[in-house]
Amino acid sequence: MEAIYCQGCGVEIQTTNPEQPGYAPSSALEREDIICKRCFRLKHYNEVQDVPYQDDDFLEMLNQISKNEGLVVQLVDIFDFNGSFISGLKRHTGSNPVILVGNKMDVLPKSVNPGKVKLWLKKAAKEQGLSVKDVFLISAEKNQGITELSQAIDEYRNGKDVYVVGTTNVGKSTFINTLIANTSGVKDAITTSYFPGTTLGFIDIPLDDESSLYDTPGVIQRHQMAHYVSDKDLKTITPNKEIKPKVYQLNEEQTLFFGGLARLDFVGGERSSFICYLSNDMTIHRTKLEKADSLYEDHLGGMLSPPGEETLDLLPPLESHTFKIKENKTDLVFSGLGWVTIPEGGITVTAYAPRGVKVSLRDSLI
Numbered sequence: 001m002e003a004i005y006c007q008g009c010g011v012e013i014q015t016t017n018p019e020q021p022g023y024a025p026s027s028a029l030e031r032e033d034i035i036c037k038r039c040f041r042l043k044h045y046n047e048v049q050d051v052p053y054q055d056d057d058f059l060e061m062l063n064q065i066s067k068n069e070g071l072v073v074q075l076v077d078i079f080d081f082n083g084s085f086i087s088g089l090k091r092h093t094g095s096n097p098v099i100l101v102g103n104k105m106d107v108l109p110k111s112v113n114p115g116k117v118k119l120w121l122k123k124a125a126k127e128q129g130l131s132v133k134d135v136f137l138i139s140a141e142k143n144q145g146i147t148e149l150s151q152a153i154d155e156y157r158n159g160k161d162v163y164v165v166g167t168t169n170v171g172k173s174t175f176i177n178t179l180i181a182n183t184s185g186v187k188d189a190i191t192t193s194y195f196p197g198t199t200l201g202f203i204d205i206p207l208d209d210e211s212s213l214y215d216t217p218g219v220i221q222r223h224q225m226a227h228y229v230s231d232k233d234l235k236t237i238t239p240n241k242e243i244k245p246k247v248y249q250l251n252e253e254q255t256l257f258f259g260g261l262a263r264l265d266f267v268g269g270e271r272s273s274f275i276c277y278l279s280n281d282m283t284i285h286r287t288k289l290e291k292a293d294s295l296y297e298d299h300l301g302g303m304l305s306p307p308g309e310e311t312l313d314l315l316p317p318l319e320s321h322t323f324k325i326k327e328n329k330t331d332l333v334f335s336g337l338g339w340v341t342i343p344e345g346g347i348t349v350t351a352y353a354p355r356g357v358k359v360s361l362r363d364s365l366i
């Protein structure tokens with residue numbers, strides 16, 4: 001039988017083992033647009049099935065890129081740069097040129113200076129050992145910045161193939177769908193979803209007779225918050241429109257709770273502002289540090305939610321990270337949940353996030 005590939009995710013279709021990726025019943029082969037059982041369920045029931053791929057297998061698949069020549073387009077989620085940047089990308093892409101694309105620009109406050117964000121992204125990539133040819137900011141969903149980016153891709157690729165890479169949930173499928181829709185008018189050519197890990201193989205989208213654009217499998221990074229919350233809560237914590245930052249003036253020994261998913265204790269220092277950039281649907285509670293533990297115990301999943309009920313079963317316990325903040329204009333980042341900008345250094349904070357979710361400091365993005 002000639003190999004057939006799923007129209008939804010690009011995995012090779014097989015009809016023998018329903019438990020393995022790419023399964024479709026033989027009867028499905030008679031249809032024109034064949035999709036695998038997993039994509040079928042996703043499309044019709046909005047239901048995601050786990051696949052027996054390990055995180056390393058996904059990275060392994062990316063290694064194919066270093067054996068070929070082409071332009072690499074790395075997509076990151078501006079809202080979750082730390083969670084969505086693939087560190088060590090160079091190992092998988094070899095000497096191929098890379099352009100960095102910050103997606104979900106639409107969630108940043110309108111007052112943000114795009115030039116500054118681009119410089120910030122370039123510098124942040126450099127610090128992770130990746131020199132990029134160029135940086136672009138887009139909103140795949142709102143179709144912003146796509147024309148400029150596709151022109152640049154056409155120039156930089158020099159007639160060669162294009163590999164679009166990114167971690168799960170950066171909006172890779174949305175981006176490629178928007179590209180295809182802009183050029184061909186076909187909508188939703190690739191399955192999109194809220195859920196991590198949808199794209200299983202390389203999807204080949206012909207650019208001309210000699211070259212293609214490849215959608216590569218989404219790399220799974222375990223320190224992304226998305227892996228620890230239910231689909232319902234993921235919708236709450238993921239911003240879908242312009243973030244309205246919330247500003248708190250705190251004295252030391254005060255605490256902020258971000259739902260019940262994260263917590264920030266102001267341990268020591270002069271009265272200070274904390275500018276919170278989270279999804280507008282997240283509730284923030286302020287309390288005294290001495291009351292914080294009991295508040296958490298009594299109200300987790302209730303007043304302090306998300307986590308909702310389903311997430312409570314998945315959620316690892318909160319783990320603390322203490323930081324002495326030296327520099328002015330520092331962001332304290334809760335990977336996938338958002339960040340808190342601290343305008344003036346010289347304070348000490350303790351941040352709590354579910355074990356496994358990365359908490360880090362960076363130069364302020366905004």
Ligand code: GDP
Binds near residue numbers: 107139168169192
């Ligand atoms: P993939 O896993 O990288 O293929 O990501 P998807 O394309 O499935 O998108 C993941 C989530 O991000 C979905 O909920 C999308 O609606 C959302 N998303 C994608 N692009 C954008 C964007 O430009 N802005 C916003 N706000 N959300 C986006």
